[in-house]
Amino acid sequence: MTLSPQWLDELRARTLLSALIGRTVKITKAGREFRACCPFHNEKTPSFYVNDEKGFYHCFGCSAHGDAIRWMTDQRGLPFMDAIKELAQAAGMEVPAADPRAAERAERANSLYDVMTAAAEWFSQSLQGIEGAEARTYLERRGVRQEWITTFGIGFAPDSKSKLKTALSRFGVDKLVEAGLLISVDDKEPYDRFRGRIMIPIRDPRGRVIAFGGRILGAGEPKYLNSPDTPLFDKGRTLYNLDRAATASRKTGRIIVVEGYMDVIALAQAGIGDAVAPLGTALTEHQIERLWRLADVPVLCFDGDSAGQKAGLRAALRALPHLAPSRSLAFATLPKGQDPDDVVSNGGPRAMDALLAQPEPLVDLLWRSEVEAVPLRTPEDRAGLRQRLNNHAQAIGHGDVRGQYLAEFRSRFDALFTSQPSPRSRSFANPKFQPERPLSNKTRTIGGGGVAPVFARAILVGLLRHPAMILTCADALSLLLIEDPELDQLRLILLDAAYDGVMLDSDALVPICESAGLGELVASLMDSNGLAFSFTRRQADSEIARRDLGMAIEALAARPALDAALAAATARLAEKWDESGFAEQMRLVEALGDADRRLAALAQGEEE
The missing domain is CATH 3.40.1360.10 (Dna Topoisomerase Vi A Subunit; Chain: A, domain 2)
Known part of the structure; x- marks a missing residue:
């Protein structure tokens, strides 16, 4: 089995050396590197250094030196191919299958470096020749000094279809095509890809030329022309300089x-x-x-x-x-x-x-991008904003970071749209109409867009007893404004556990919460028999309890947007009364009433 240099380079690039060595050796951060007592000889003062950027380790005491592969063979004692297979599995790469042509391809890849080096030298010479006068003028006009032309290896491709092919004929047409320097079209003689362009070499992390970028002189398209993907060059994995x-x-x-x-x-x-x-x-x-x-x-x-x-x-x-x-x-x-x-x-x-x-x-x-994307005049506009922000946060794979983004977006959204006066604190433009919202004692406590502690505790008790509902109601649950810090932290922990796929049942949640310092809170919630909500009772029918829990979360999540929409509609009516605005106001009042009635229906024995 033959492994190409490019494949081995990619394996090294995908392996974080400090993490690999840190599995068996205690290492500590030292600036941009890590250091440890050398595992290859006995020492009391650390002289063994690991550099992730360069991908190697080095001991200044015994001169042990190597990369991830060398570590596996020298320190772990694995045969070369076993080391390769273990590293490849961890990096998510497939080891190339045995192929009698693999050695030939590896040899060709090595020779392509020679082709690219020769091409870079020829382009550089062409820039300094007679044909490169216009290109030199352009670079001078752009302020590129000669020392930097040399440093970056900038050159010039004459406006010809065959000069490069002729100059590098010793490598053969096939290799020039494989290197991306010639274009081969059916029934036509291969010809130079880059013509009449300033040539900028693209190098790999080791400084070897693997491709070129060509900038046209004057008008024309494309303005920049890059080498195609080749055995040496993958533009999606390469960064210039x-x-x-x-x-x-x-x-x-x-x-x-x-x-x-x-x-x-x-x-x-x-x-x-x-x-x-x-x-x-x-x-x-x-x-x-x-x-x-x-x-x-x-x-x-x-x-x-x-x-x-x-x-x-x-x-x-x-x-x-x-x-x-x-x-x-x-x-x-x-x-x-x-x-x-x-x-x-x-x-x-x-x-x-x-x-x-x-x-x-x-x-x-x-x-900023989402707030400026579309006008935010209507409730639908604002709901769209909240959904887009929520989608961005949910795309984050790391649970803690995702939770922080959800909380940050929720805080900014609330600050932007709930700063308007409550509709109940304003007089309506039509003096003949004063909306009334019949509220029970408990539902009145959730006004203003926040979730009162009694509701927050009830929701969390329901989730602890019916954990399958966390993912089912995740979007609405993430939007709830829970002001109590401990209850809010518990909500985020439950969401993270669900997204991480570690939650199986109620018992599995307890150690997760305890590790976050919320063991006492969870214990008190699980013992909360006095909460008068159908979905918190221990003996409640599971299907009915889950249904009621989902209804409660959805109703609470809808309240802030409805409150903000009603405030905006009321403000517009205060400036100019009209029938359509009045109808919109009435619709929102009724929607809020429906939300409150749904919540009231879920509370047992509530005082009217």
Whole structure:
């Protein structure tokens, strides 16, 4: 069985070395690295270091050195293929099946690096030749200095269909096609892919050229042309300048994502070397994961126009399922109509650093994007906003982070829409009409959009006794405004347990709650026999109890939106009375009455 260098590189990239070594060795954080007493020789002072970014360990005492595979073979004592299989299983990768042609493919892949290196050198020479005069003028106009042309290996592809093919003929047409340098079409002679373009080499994390980006001179489409996917290059997993930015990132403690090659080069010239760029597409999950290996909160710095804002939002949505404590994204928006080159040209590196110093957190971007997406004039508009925010929060895989987003969105929503005066505190525009809402003593306590403690306790008792209802009512349950901190925390714990799939029955909930310090609260709730609600009684019919519990949660969740809608309708009538507004007001009053009556019906022996 032959494993290609690309496959092994991907296996190493997907393996977090500190987590692997930390399974059997006690390691501690030391800046950007981890350290420990070396497991290969006896020592009292730690001299063994693990570097996740570079993917290797090293002992300064005994010189033990290696990567994840070497760790499995040297420290764990596994045969090479057993080590590969165990790492691949943990990384979610399939070990390539035995193939007699695998060795040939691996040999071809290795030779493709030689092809790409030769192509980069030829493009570089072409830039300095007669045919590269226009390209040199363009780079000079863009302010790209010669030292950075050399540093980034920038070159030029002459406007010809065969000059590259002729210059690299020693490698053969097949390899040039496989490397993405030639285009092969049926019944036609293969020809050069890149013609009349400034050529920017794309390198892998080891600094090897694996692809190119070509920028057209003057007008024409496409403006940028990238290499196709090849055995060396997968644009969805590659970030431009990652090889250089990783080194700079270790010094700054950050990683910046900009839109394109020229943005990266402009920032590097200004002394900001920790920038990378995607390759003509939106950030992928694989690229975001690689960014997180360099910094906990990468900063995305996109243009302030509509396209840049959409690109930032797409990246935010792709990151949501993978968020974790202290692991997120932030967004620094450039002034509209400016790119990083403009910012540093006009204000110097300090102007760019100022933008990067106060980026917008991910939660703020999501909130702002949804609030500004559509007008929020009607109850349906506001219900749509709440649903979209809830959907974003529910997309988060980590239970604690998901709970925090749900709580944050709920708090912001309530602050935005419940700040209006209560409809009961305002006089109606029509003096002939004064709406009355007959409330019982208990249902009156839930006015104002919040959930009174008696209702909150009853709902939680019902959920503890009928845990299957947590997922059934999850959307409505997450929207309840429970003011008591302990009861609210219990609600979030129950939701997390349900989403994590660890909840089987009521007994399984007790240790989960106890571990969160809520054991006494749960015990008191489970012993609450005095709550006069059908779904809290121990001997209640299970099917009826679950039905009533669901009705209560839905009714309570609907109240804040109905209260806000009635307040808005009343305010509009106060400014201008008309029949349609009056009808809407009456409809909302009746809807609120229905919600209150449903809650009252679920309370047994309630005083009227």
